[in-house]
Amino acid sequence: METLREVLTKADRDGVAIGHFNVSDLTALKAIVAAARDLKLPVLIGVSEGERGFTGVAQIAALIRCYREESEYPIFLNADHTHSLEKAEQAARAGFDEIIFDGSSLPFEKNVEQTKKAVELIKSINPNCMVEGEIGYIGSSSDVLKKVPEGAGIMTTPEEAKEFVAATGVEILAPAVGNMHGLLESMVTGNVKKRLDIERIAALREAGGVFMTLHGGSGTDDEDFKKAIKAGMTIVHVNTEIRLTWRHGMEAALAADKSVVPYKIMLPVVAAIQKVVDARLRLFSSR
Ligand SMILES: [Zn+2]
Numbered sequence: 001m002e003t004l005r006e007v008l009t010k011a012d013r014d015g016v017a018i019g020h021f022n023v024s025d026l027t028a029l030k031a032i033v034a035a036a037r038d039l040k041l042p043v044l045i046g047v048s049e050g051e052r053g054f055t056g057v058a059q060i061a062a063l064i065r066c067y068r069e070e071s072e073y074p075i076f077l078n079a080d081h082t083h084s085l086e087k088a089e090q091a092a093r094a095g096f097d098e099i100i101f102d103g104s105s106l107p108f109e110k111n112v113e114q115t116k117k118a119v120e121l122i123k124s125i126n127p128n129c130m131v132e133g134e135i136g137y138i139g140s141s142s143d144v145l146k147k148v149p150e151g152a153g154i155m156t157t158p159e160e161a162k163e164f165v166a167a168t169g170v171e172i173l174a175p176a177v178g179n180m181h182g183l184l185e186s187m188v189t190g191n192v193k194k195r196l197d198i199e200r201i202a203a204l205r206e207a208g209g210v211f212m213t214l215h216g217g218s219g220t221d222d223e224d225f226k227k228a229i230k231a232g233m234t235i236v237h238v239n240t241e242i243r244l245t246w247r248h249g250m251e252a253a254l255a256a257d258k259s260v261v262p263y264k265i266m267l268p269v270v271a272a273i274q275k276v277v278d279a280r281l282r283l284f285s286s287r
Helices: 004-014 026-039 049-055 057-071 085-094 108-125 158-168 185-189 198-208 222-231 240-256 267-285
Strands: 018-022 043-047 075-082 098-101 130-134 172-174 211-214 233-238
Touching: 004 018, 004 130, 004 233, 018 026, 018 240, 018 267, 026 043, 026 057, 026 240, 026 267, 043 049, 043 057, 049 057, 049 075, 057 075, 057 085, 075 085, 085 098, 085 108, 098 108, 098 172, 108 130, 108 158, 130 158, 158 172, 158 198, 198 211, 198 222, 222 233, 222 267, 233 240, 233 267, 240 267
Parallel strands: 018 043, 018 233, 043 075, 075 098, 098 130, 130 172, 172 211, 211 233
Antiparallel strands: none
């Protein structure tokens, strides 16, 4: 069975990326697993502090382990945006494959200090758990937003990336390169797309020397996605697109089926999410 580190090493070498999708419930999880399995691609499932507060930390870990063991399937679990050492420890003990320690709202020096502590703590519990650190603020809400969050938009510099990686020991870096959490209303109703700084991505990969994750992938221009992956992004996060599809799918399904049988009502929602994930995985894995 391949480890997450092996899967990332291979993807990085091949110039492709692993899709990372967040879940709050079994509906989205079923859809993501089905899409990835059909395409025979590894996949990362993410749960933020809020999402795993709802699913349960041990419960989501058990569910992912069950999918993995059932068919030797390379599905991995990430503790997305973890803000405290206590929550990082909890995820490490539950057997998560990756933990993102997010100190990006702190001043740089404080972020370095806290992230270094998190790396030491997580590695002391499970040396195989990969730790991601984050520099640069890209907003924090995976929702449909009226405007760009205050403070977002300042991009990570190669000097910061180099210093941060060397000082903390993170194996994965999440930089700010024009990406943003959530979707603007203009991206949902109109044709506005997020655009990325491709040259900066290449410079950050070179300077940091570690794997990189593109957060806030929802609503990004398709060509920019491909260029960003070629330039050094090995994991791509998509959450808001899944949440939006979940909501619209649910509204349509409830309107079409007046029964009270959840597992029947939810089938078209699973299918709708699967379609979105399928398209994203095809894009991220194509060369
Ligand atoms: Zn994120």
